[in-house]
Amino acid sequence: MAKYIERGMTVALPVDYAGVSMAMTREMIRHGANDLHLVCVPTGGLQVDQLIGAGLVRTVETSAVSLGEAGGAPRFNAAVKDGSIRLMDATCPAIHAGLMAAQKGIPFMPMRGLIGTDLLRHRANWRAIDNPLADGGDPIVLIPAIKPDVAIFHAPMADRFGNVWIGRRRELAAMAYASSITIVTVERIVEKNLLADELTAAGVLPALYITAVGRAPRGAWPYGLWGEYPPDTAEIARYAQAARTVEGFSRYMTNVRSEEVS
Template sequence: MDAFERLTLEEIAEAVPDGALLGVPADYSGVPMAATRALIARGARDLRLYCLPYTTLQGDMLIGAGCVASVEAAAVTLGEHGLAPRFTAGVESGALEMRDSTCPALHAQLQATEKGVPFMPQRGIIGSDIAAHRPDWQVIDSPFGNAPDPVLLVPAVKLDVTLFHAPYADRDGNVFIGRRRELATLVHAASKVLVTVEKIVDESLYATEASAACALPAFYVDGIAVAEDGAWPCGLTDLYPPDAEAIRAYAAAAKTQAGFKAYLAEFGLAPRPTPASQTA
């Protein structure tokens, strides 16, 4: 018997319930693209994406496929390949709810959950329209010090599920995350943690201090699926770079919903029929 819960991609997709607040990693920390296609295949709906701190292809595809009710992020973009086409169409048509945030606040709201405290104070942001449109955030006068010192408070956010892709796990279910410690934050703040990996290795991550420093301990992890090239067409540090040609092809195709639909069809997938996925 495996020391960890070994899942298939389909089982990972089943384990992300409709309506879940889903932790989404940035493009440098292991984008679970194979699992994202599995989510689209199962027709996931009303997902609320909480991005740490932004999303690229993963968020745009989920939006286009009609799987998403809302997005909280510091940005949604295809980076050097331009604007995220299904995201921008969704916002411009009014079909997609966007909760605009900023990187440090997205980190801080999960860090509050990591520490088990109800909120975190955060510098800056006061006077921005980001804060003006966030009724869930509050400004108080700092109780410390004598001079007036307004400071922003952001509430703790508990994620329903965090899902990411990593280079490998060991036989005990410890997962290599390297220096991508924001993945640990996403994990600590989530009720359920699902991981896809390129492979399972024999040597324990705790064999040396050097590899132990790169480990996410198994006790956080609810299930692991092996998915080779599981971040493709996004990259995975040290293993494969982003597939620029494939992302360019996506960016071109997804400019229209019809093009996006044709793109999905190449993977044997289809969007759910929703107002957002009907946007031209």
């Protein structure tokens, strides 16, 4: 499914607890499409760090990138420090507002919470204006629509009709609605129509919004997946230690590929 990802694309990726497709991360690295603009919805972690370490990333738009309890994201931190990637600072509400604008087909979404922050000095494409419906003295910030080329995430299941069950992870739906292409890996494919079942229908992302689905058991590992398995915190910590250097990162990624083959 990595064939859908081309050089220079904007790629939306979910927060670590929402269903990260680490299976697709490895396929993206093998595929090698680079110069990517990553949009973290709304923060990034291991997936983003590995894509940066593999040299595939030009820009990261995010409100944070870290490995949680394992500490900072080492390849991200190094890339910001040496200037090899461009960082577009954002906030969680701003990321969601940009996606919401895209899914509604409008050029921007207004927000108030950014007034008075220094982020406005660093984001030339965020515009502070006077509220045109007020008599003056009521500033508001316009967040431009974020329109990813591709959204990628992992979910517990899809049905044979292409519908994907995302439960209450509505940020995944927002990513799919805003993106031109949506790629999903899942733990399993079920025979029944998930939209026809009252118990699952409310949490289903219809096939209309899905470009490709692939079965990848434990496809979020070493992250966890809600209702399926917990995160492998020891493995994430092992990566955090190894990836402090370019050489350590390379060894870690080579070993992961070797384990997959074996």
